[in-house]
Amino acid sequence: MDQAILKVDNLTKVFSRKGKPDFTAVDHISFTMHPGECVGLIGESGSGKTTVVNMITRLLDPTEGSIILGGEDITRFSGRELRKVYARMQMVFQTPTDSFDPRCTLGDGIGESLRNNGWSRKETKDEVTRLLEMCGLSADFASRYPHQVSGGQCQRAAIARALAIKPRLLICDEATSSLDVTIQKEIIALLNKLRWEKGSDLSILFICHDIALVQQFCNRVLVLYKGKIVEQGEPDEVIRNPQDPYTRHLIDSIL
Amino acid sequence: MSEPTIRIQKIKKDTVKTRLIIFGILALILLFCSVFCEHLTPYDPYLQDLKNAKAPPSPEHLFGTDRYGRDMLSRVIVGSKTSIFSTLLLVGIVTVLGTMVGVFCGWHGKWIDTVLMRISDMFLAFPGLVFAMAVAGVLGGGLQNAIIALVAISWPKYARIARSQTLAQKETPYLKAARLSGSGTWKIIFKHILPNIVGPIFVTSMLDIGTMMMELAGLSFLGLGAKPPTAEWGSMMSDARSLLSSVPWVTLAPGFAIFVSVMIFNLLGDTIRDYADPKSRGR
Ligand SMILES: Nc1ncnc2c1ncn2[C@@H]1O[C@H](COP(=O)(O)OP(=O)(O)OP(=O)(O)O)[C@@H](O)[C@H]1O
Ligand SMILES: [Mg+2]
Numbered sequence: 001m002d003q004a005i006l007k008v009d010n011l012t013k014v015f016s017r018k019g020k021p022d023f024t025a026v027d028h029i030s031f032t033m034h035p036g037e038c039v040g041l042i043g044e045s046g047s048g049k050t051t052v053v054n055m056i057t058r059l060l061d062p063t064e065g066s067i068i069l070g071g072e073d074i075t076r077f078s079g080r081e082l083r084k085v086y087a088r089m090q091m092v093f094q095t096p097t098d099s100f101d102p103r104c105t106l107g108d109g110i111g112e113s114l115r116n117n118g119w120s121r122k123e124t125k126d127e128v129t130r131l132l133e134m135c136g137l138s139a140d141f142a143s144r145y146p147h148q149v150s151g152g153q154c155q156r157a158a159i160a161r162a163l164a165i166k167p168r169l170l171i172c173d174e175a176t177s178s179l180d181v182t183i184q185k186e187i188i189a190l191l192n193k194l195r196w197e198k199g200s201d202l203s204i205l206f207i208c209h210d211i212a213l214v215q216q217f218c219n220r221v222l223v224l225y226k227g228k229i230v231e232q233g234e235p236d237e238v239i240r241n242p243q244d245p246y247t248r249h250l251i252d253s254i255l
Numbered sequence: 256m257s258e259p260t261i262r263i264q265k266i267k268k269d270t271v272k273t274r275l276i277i278f279g280i281l282a283l284i285l286l287f288c289s290v291f292c293e294h295l296t297p298y299d300p301y302l303q304d305l306k307n308a309k310a311p312p313s314p315e316h317l318f319g320t321d322r323y324g325r326d327m328l329s330r331v332i333v334g335s336k337t338s339i340f341s342t343l344l345l346v347g348i349v350t351v352l353g354t355m356v357g358v359f360c361g362w363h364g365k366w367i368d369t370v371l372m373r374i375s376d377m378f379l380a381f382p383g384l385v386f387a388m389a390v391a392g393v394l395g396g397g398l399q400n401a402i403i404a405l406v407a408i409s410w411p412k413y414a415r416i417a418r419s420q421t422l423a424q425k426e427t428p429y430l431k432a433a434r435l436s437g438s439g440t441w442k443i444i445f446k447h448i449l450p451n452i453v454g455p456i457f458v459t460s461m462l463d464i465g466t467m468m469m470e471l472a473g474l475s476f477l478g479l480g481a482k483p484p485t486a487e488w489g490s491m492m493s494d495a496r497s498l499l500s501s502v503p504w505v506t507l508a509p510g511f512a513i514f515v516s517v518m519i520f521n522l523l524g525d526t527i528r529d530y531a532d533p534k535s536r537g538r
Contacts, residue, residue, distance in 0.1 A: 083437040099428040113436040
């Protein structure tokens, strides 16, 4: 039962740029996530957090390394195989408003994964309503377009979309950074509620650059600096007794 | 300081809208004429009346008659069917074909993209109409071959636009989200990419209607398009050009028709471009 939900091994991404030397955005990182665990990934802007999760979700091809999801090596998957994987892994994007097609309604976006998995139009509609309500939005948001809702509402819709297919692994790429503090609190409360309800059926990879938030929300934290994991451990431990100079700097600058 | 700016924007928006309505109506009138041309002609356009040949414009024959005594106004009206329909058909084919190639290249990438784009570069490197003449010459005359020739030279432009738009779309978070929702290639292309790129492509094809009409008439004029006695503006002009000094109206009437139609479609295209541009709409 205690099989790792996600195992990342030596993951590396090198961007080759025209006229400039190659740039290593992610440098041989390895970590493991267990069922029900909530892992925080922190690091300053540009440290490679989004690149890491884009590789895990296979939106970006890794240069090196492997990604093992629930015991299955998905590093080389493509097409139909990959689409099946997305029923177990979902992501909330860094920019909520841009992550919905401006020409489709929020309801279309939220129900898309269900429709792709053979749900009927009627079933999908009911489920979208349920998801919206679970995320604190009323049912009429389903027929709105992304530019007709606020950033916070869009973020909730994005979470509803990610949860629609009931993934085992949820990746939140700075799901709260673009929001003000009160909305941020509500989103965290929502994620916390989900964690309690689902127990070991839901693991969350939580990307953030707010170390205080990670402390209250995550079981474990990974500190990313210039594409490398410089420190990992329990949040309290890391904050109280940082081993790496960068982590110390990060903590000092916040507290 | 800000109030005058707002006012200017508003006025500008209104004029764009008025222009859109005016040119839209004019274009619709043209289309209407070409659809119902048989019922709008005052005389039978193919009926010869040698007694009345080469008659100058008069109240009975507004555009005069040609050397067989056929009423020029009727011939110009009937010619609109061939000229306008083949132009719209041409633009339609080029738009769809070019967009398909472009979206495919942009989405698929890799070697197939490189090959197709090199081919389109090759086409773009030739001077368009000269190349079309060569193609039409090889295929032989006829309206159909003229259309094929013009499709051959015009698709790369659309393929380029569609490709670059597709590449830009591919990087957007919502497309990544669609992939993450497990949507397949076809669904992504038809539901997410195409609706987001049709705007600029449509504007380009509207702007091209005038040019295409000229080029098609040009090929016909050179004898590489519609053949007489089919009433088509380009071939009608070419037909009568030897008599330009003695009976100028036979050449000028279809020329005038081309001029007016090209003008209307160009202005309509310009207006649609202005209207589609959010900056000029002053949102
Ligand atoms: N497609 C790309 N080509 C070249 N360099 C890239 C590309 N994508 C990202 N990078 C670079 O990789 C580094 C990491 O980017 P990434 O988006 O992963 O940062 P991040 O940690 O998510 O930052 P933020 O907190 O601002 O979102 C940056 O220096 C960025 O400039
Ligand atoms: Mg990021």
